Amino acid sequence: MDHFIKDITLADQGRKRITWAAREMPVIAKLRRDEPKNLFSGITIGACLHITTETANLVLALKECGARIFLAASNPLSTQDDVSASLVKHEKISVFGKKGENSVEYEQCIKAVAEKKPDLVIDDGADLISYLHNNSRFAGKVIGATEETTTGVTRIRNLEKSGKLIFPVIAVNDAQTKHFFDNRYGTGQSTVDGILRATNVLIAGKTVVVSGYGWCGRGIAKNFMGLGAHVIVTEVSPVRALEAAMDGFVVMRL
Ligand SMILES: NC(=O)c1ccc[n+]([C@@H]2O[C@H](COP(=O)([O-])OP(=O)(O)OC[C@H]3O[C@@H](n4cnc5c(N)ncnc54)[C@H](O)[C@@H]3O)[C@@H](O)[C@H]2O)c1
Structure with a gap:
C-alpha cells in the first residue's frame, strides 16, 4: 500500500x-x-x-x-x-x-x-x-x-x-441539503472558528465586512452578528443586498 x-x-x-x-x-x-x-x-x-x-x-x-x-x-x-x-x-x-x-x-x-x-x-x-x-x-x-x-x-x-x-x-x-445547511450553517460557523483561532481576538465591538450575501455569506454574517460584531455586507445582486438590509445588516459598496 x-x-x-x-x-x-x-x-x-x-x-x-x-x-x-x-x-x-x-x-x-x-x-x-x-x-x-x-x-x-x-x-x-x-x-x-x-x-x-x-x-x-x-x-x-x-x-x-x-x-x-x-x-x-x-x-x-x-x-x-x-x-x-x-x-x-x-x-x-x-x-x-x-x-x-x-x-x-x-x-x-x-x-x-x-x-x-x-x-x-x-x-x-x-x-x-x-x-x-x-x-x-x-x-x-x-x-x-x-x-x-x-x-x-x-x-x-x-x-x-x-x-x-x-x-x-x-x-x-x-442539493438543498448541501448549500442550505452546510454552506450557511457549517461554513458560517467554521469561518468564525478559523478567524478566532488565527487571531485570538474578541469579536464583540469589531467591524466585520462580509463580501457576498449568498449561502455562506448569510451564515457568516449571522454568526458574527451573534458575537456582537458590527457587520457590513457588500453584494453585487440588488435582491440579495436588499435581503441583507432587511436582515439588519449595513449594506455598502466594497
Ligand atoms: N470553505 C468552505 O467550507 C466553503 C463551503 C461552501 C462554499 N465555499 C465557497 O464560498 C464561496 C461562496 O459560496 P456560496 O455557496 O455562498 O455562493 P453563492 O453563489 O450562494 O453566493 C455568492 C454571493 O456573492 C455575490 N458576489 C459575487 N461577486 C461579488 C462581488 N464582487 N462583490 C460582492 N458580492 C459578490 C453573489 O451575488 C452571491 O450572492 C464559493 O467560492 C464557495 O466555493 C466554501
Missing part, C-alpha cells in the same frame, strides 16, 4: 478523534450498519477531500461496503495528520496528503490517486476531476463523479459548456 503522510506515530490519536466524530454522523452509521458489504465490490473510488475525521468516517464506510478507496487532500492546509496516519496504519487505506504540503506535492498526491484509474470519483473543489480531464489516460474507467463545492461546480459547468466534460458529475452543491 503506498501513501504520503506526515507522521505514522500520530495514528492512535487520530483513531480516537475519528471515533468521536462518528457519534455525530448518523447517516454514515446507517450506511455501515445496513448496506450490503458487497455494494461497491470491484469498484475503485478516487477521492479528493479535506482529510478530516468526518472524511475518515466516510471512506471507512465505503471500504466496509467493498470499495477500494484512495484518498488525496483537497486542500494543503486542512489535512489532519493524525487522521491520515490512522487511516494508513489501522485501516490500510492509501492516503496522500500532509498538512502544509507545497503545490508540487499537492499535485503529486492528486496524480497518485488518478493513477489508480478510479471507477468513481468524489471531489471537493474539482481538482481531481480537472486532473483526470487533463490526463484522460487515467479517466477511461470513470463511470461518474460527485463535486461538492460552489467553485468546483462552476469549473465543471464551464467544462460542460465548452463540450469538454468527459464523464457525468453530480453537482452535490446544488
Whole structure:
C-alpha cells in the first residue's frame, strides 16, 4: 500500500478523534450498519477531500461496503495528520496528503490517486476531476463523479459548456441539503472558528465586512452578528443586498 503522510506515530490519536466524530454522523452509521458489504465490490473510488475525521468516517464506510478507496487532500492546509496516519496504519487505506504540503506535492498526491484509474470519483473543489480531464489516460474507467463545492461546480459547468466534460458529475452543491445547511450553517460557523483561532481576538465591538450575501455569506454574517460584531455586507445582486438590509445588516459598496 503506498501513501504520503506526515507522521505514522500520530495514528492512535487520530483513531480516537475519528471515533468521536462518528457519534455525530448518523447517516454514515446507517450506511455501515445496513448496506450490503458487497455494494461497491470491484469498484475503485478516487477521492479528493479535506482529510478530516468526518472524511475518515466516510471512506471507512465505503471500504466496509467493498470499495477500494484512495484518498488525496483537497486542500494543503486542512489535512489532519493524525487522521491520515490512522487511516494508513489501522485501516490500510492509501492516503496522500500532509498538512502544509507545497503545490508540487499537492499535485503529486492528486496524480497518485488518478493513477489508480478510479471507477468513481468524489471531489471537493474539482481538482481531481480537472486532473483526470487533463490526463484522460487515467479517466477511461470513470463511470461518474460527485463535486461538492460552489467553485468546483462552476469549473465543471464551464467544462460542460465548452463540450469538454468527459464523464457525468453530480453537482452535490446544488442539493438543498448541501448549500442550505452546510454552506450557511457549517461554513458560517467554521469561518468564525478559523478567524478566532488565527487571531485570538474578541469579536464583540469589531467591524466585520462580509463580501457576498449568498449561502455562506448569510451564515457568516449571522454568526458574527451573534458575537456582537458590527457587520457590513457588500453584494453585487440588488435582491440579495436588499435581503441583507432587511436582515439588519449595513449594506455598502466594497
Ligand atoms: N470553505 C468552505 O467550507 C466553503 C463551503 C461552501 C462554499 N465555499 C465557497 O464560498 C464561496 C461562496 O459560496 P456560496 O455557496 O455562498 O455562493 P453563492 O453563489 O450562494 O453566493 C455568492 C454571493 O456573492 C455575490 N458576489 C459575487 N461577486 C461579488 C462581488 N464582487 N462583490 C460582492 N458580492 C459578490 C453573489 O451575488 C452571491 O450572492 C464559493 O467560492 C464557495 O466555493 C466554501
